[in-house]
Amino acid sequence: MDTNKKSSKLAIVVIIAYLLIPLVMTLIYSLFEEWIDILPRNFTLNAYIEIFSDAVFWISVGRTILISVVPIILCTIIVLLAMYVTYIYKPEWDKYIQILCTIPYAVQGVILPICVLALYTSVPKPFNNRIFLLISTYMIVILPYIYQGIRNNLQGIGAKKIIEAAQMLGASKFYAFFRVVVPNIMNGVTVSIMLSMAIIFGDFVIVNTLAGGHFQTAQMYLYDVMKKSGQRTCAVIIVLFLITLLISACAFFIQRKKKEEA
Structure with a gap:
């Protein structure tokens, strides 16, 4: 042993x-x-001094966080609502939703943004706005990870039995799902969210194709720095890693604090 x-x-x-x-x-x-x-x-420490004194870097980091947080929040809400409907009212829809949510695995890389540009550049505003397209595209990219994380955790805790027990105590189906079940799967949902954020943080192809130089993110900043200095490139990588680590630590800390208060 x-x-x-x-x-x-x-x-x-x-x-x-x-x-x-x-x-x-x-x-x-x-x-x-x-x-x-x-x-x-x-x-x-010249490389780090240059980075921390460069306003363009911090603006690009802020933009990256923005286009990471918004798609994740929207996608998580949509998936939770979809799972609520399938678990409570239409369990036979689950297999179709599973197929639908795994389709993005097959359209990764440059294929997805090119298709989005071809479909939506000629439509009226705000649907042809590049930021709108970027957020919507990232929602498609992270959909399989958010869905699979939520679905696995719902099955792991036996969500159906919990909802039935809550109903026997007088709770409504909506209340039982969002106030009893969802808080119990937040650890797994947080892991899926962090994975999704890492994917968006590391993306270059989609943001470069959809936004180009009009919306510079951290990865585009890194690409520009790679042409100038290898040492500064490494410094940017380390700083971005620490920022991602800090965001993850804050998310898990908030989740743990809420769990202790509950």
């Missing part, structure tokens, strides 16, 4: 080290001017 535990811990350590090595190397490279030998030389 002890041998199995040690083997498991060793495997976890090896996996963590394997995942962290690229990030650590990127951090080291961003902190030194040269790395042409075994060890880097000339420690400096």
Whole structure:
């Protein structure tokens, strides 16, 4: 038994080290001017000073957070309402919704934004607005992840039995679903939300195709920096990673605090 535990811990350590090595190397490279030998030389923070003093960088980060948060909120609300209908009133629709929500897996990459541009650029406002198109497209991209996370958690906690028990105590179906079931699946929903945010944060193809240079995000800023300085590029990567980590930590902290208060 002890041998199995040690083997498991060793495997976890090896996996963590394997995942962290690229990030650590990127951090080291961003902190030194040269790395042409075994060890880097000339420690400096110039790359980080340039980034933190660049207003364009912070504007691009703000835009990235905006186009991440809005699609996630809208998509989560829509999926929760759809799951409410299928669980309570139309359980036979579940298989069709599952097929519909997995279609975006097949239209990833440059195909999706090009199709969106072809369909909506000639329609009246606000449907041809690039920001509207961008948010709507990201909702399609993250739909499978949000849906699967919510569906798996609903099945995991036995949502139907919980709703039936709440109804026996006098609660309405709507109240039972959104005030009893949903709070119990928020941990899983939060994981799906963080995964979706990471996907949007890392996207370049969709935002570049739909918005171009009119709406510069963090990934577009990173692409521009890559043409100028490798050291500054690594610094941008580290800062974006820390921002994403901070957002994730805040989300889990808020969720834990709400759970403790409940």
